[in-house]
Amino acid sequence: MQHFFVTPEQVEEEEITITGSDVNHIRNVLRMKKGEQLEISDGNNKKYLCEIREMTADTVQAGILEVYHTDTEPACRTVLFQGLPKSDKMDWIVQKAVELGVSEIVPMATRRAVVKLDAKKAKKKTDRWQAIAESAAKQAGRGVIPEVHDVMSFSEALAFGRTLDHVFIPYELAEGMEETRKQLQSLKKGESAGIFIGPEGGFEVEEVEKAAAEAGAAPITLGKRILRTETAGLFVLSVLSYLMEE
Template sequence: MMEVSGADAHHLHHVMRAKIGERLLVADGAGGSAEAEVAGFAGGKVQLRLVQRLEEAAESLAEIELFQCLPKGDRMDFIVQKATELGVTRIRPLLSQNVVVRYDEKKAQARRERWQKIAAEAAKQCGRARIPEVAPAALLPSALAAQANDAAALRLFFYEAEKQRDLRTVLRGSAVQRIFMLVGPEGGFAPEEAQHAAAHGFVAVTLGQRILRVDTAAIVAISLVQYEKGDLGFAKSSIDDLGVQGQSV
């Protein structure tokens, strides 16, 4: 048996008006998913009975980590939501020279918790079995240095000064499925930051002749990578129902 509690239970019982015997897709947030049947309601919780574990889940063939320099306002909320829907595995908020927003420790923690909640809700909405981790915000140089020993990843950064090397050519020239993507803030990267990224294995690529907004650039970049390396264009799951986060009892 599994048990759903809290906001998920309220949504399932009072908003979706689930009935006993109704079948749902449930996910544990760490990659596991199953088909379950509503068995009962008690104490504000919903009891589910396992029908079958599912080998197939709505996860990307590519393992994508988004290194995102923080944009102004609430644009990061949008980026986290859409990046989750597009299948990224981890989101790393970054502070670079041209980042305008600066948080104290308390505000930074509150923001991270907010972004993690957005990721969880987006994962549930789109039927993912894995919730992307939103890492603590870090300075760009330290974040680049921390990943330097991961030899298995293809590293890309989207740089407005790059005019020749396009994303498609780089992706089709590599069989690597683990991809780090570095997207800058308003104002882009300082020249020394671009040099630092290149020194840590990041390949500069262009997204075309037009200058894109930060949130547009992130979503376009992820979509293009998923089209070439991931799962955009075909569906892997036959279950279209609501995904809820369940806990074993």
């Protein structure tokens, strides 16, 4: 069944008004007709089974048939702090991280990041990544659309990390898988966790030390193999999803 997102303000007692680009998608891409059913999320973990009643060039009116709460969201809030990678790797990272249940994504400028974005390019990239997050959330049946934040400096990201209950920073020089297990298993349901991932060149030693001193980041190992930047964060999200899954 086709899945769409709206804001709570678009939800009325008996119907939902869909606007924006989804209208064109429903009418001209999917070629849906009056009477067809679709699923709508309000971004607050509530879903609606609806039936199309009216369509215009600008809106789709969908009557509410059934209301239910979603159970697709993880039991903990996870924030992926991703060092800016080269090429279009960030597109793939955003898509897969959303599928794996990430709550928020923070693109992050680090010392070894090859990609340098000015304000104009960064805004354009962020808008693209947010659109990818929305599409992935629809596909995965998420109850919310994870937010892709504006690009942050490493210091800004650490300040954000200080607001979270746990911060993990995979690092190729970290040792001790048993300590890594202990750190990841310390996350409890209802808590929050930040995952700091370096770009292709990884983190510099000073950055890891700064993350530990300023945000309480725990260096962890991901095993005997060195993972690419587009794999490392997804590895940690997968482990946390396994640990937290009801």
